[in-house]
Amino acid sequence: MPLKTTTKSSSKKAVTINTKRFDSDILPSEITSETNYFNRRSFIGTAGTLAMGSMLSSCADADSSANKASAASTADASKQNALEFLPANKSINNGFYTDEVKTPYKDITAYNNFYEFGTDKSDPQRHAHKLVTDPWSITIEGEVEKPGTYTLEDILKPHDLEERIYRLRCVEAWSMVVPWIGFSLADLLNRFGMTSRAKYVAFETLYRPDEMRGQRSRFGTIDWPYVEALRIDEAMNPLTMMAIGLYGKVMPNQNGAPIRLVVPWKYGFKSIKSIVKIRLTDQLPPTSWNKTAPQEYGFYSNVNPAVNHPRWSQASERRLPTSLLKPNRIDTLPFNGYAEQVAHLYKGMDLRRNF
């Protein structure tokens, strides 16, 4: 039976802000509670044209509809700077954060892979403001007792948000350190009553060519929509998270707003963005990059310095930000440094064959 749909303003859980542990220089007075976040999402949804967060701060005191219309028509990537603050405590689990230097916000949000907006690293920042992320819903289907289409507000409501600082290693051999905000995917899946036949979890990104120029391109490599999947034990590992923000703010569109997957021990392409469907299944699901080039991108795609990509080495990586003079090259670690938490999932498997 689907979860009950509630009005967006009712009984939202405000996140407790522990200023001592909040790892940021944002003042508590600047932080908006989760309740306000939801209320503003619904406001922007009524305005009907803007991506979530793109105008959240400036719309807080919005007055006339004329103002809204003109704001909508001038929406551009620079508005992403006005993203709403999103409070979250730093995770108390030591395994969920690293002390490595965090990649600056401007690099995390300007150097992206989001092929729905183009293949150049700067395309997502330039074009993702076109994506309308409010209202948003996610369909949960397949081997679950409570299938249905749920509003994002219903999806998020019971979850306490926490900050986790993870390494992100792209298969292209660059990496970042990102302070994500979100919660464990396992906590989400447990709410929907997976049946014993659920062996894999498949994810799907929004298909909306009107807003995603890469999906309109006749020269694209990907068969849209972008799809990804995990084995059920990978999905249930506590490291696997659903993220709705980064650096103490709502997720920028170019990073996968309003909600994305983050699987830190796998190459970045497994961390699918802007999710609209989650399907539990007993069959191995297709995944976008594996369909595109199966000899180069396997289903598992665990970070592995010992197994090279057919066209380049995976032994090291460029830690962003980099420049010609400062390439910032570091050794790549097995499972991206998370071996202690996840190596047991692959015991007895040949990781060369199961790349």
Ligand code: MTE
């Ligand atoms: N999700 C979708 N829907 N479309 C994409 O093109 N690119 C993937 C992944 N998720 C991608 C996606 C790749 S290749 C990487 S490395 C990461 O997103 C990059 O995430 P970031 O842009 O937030 O760093």
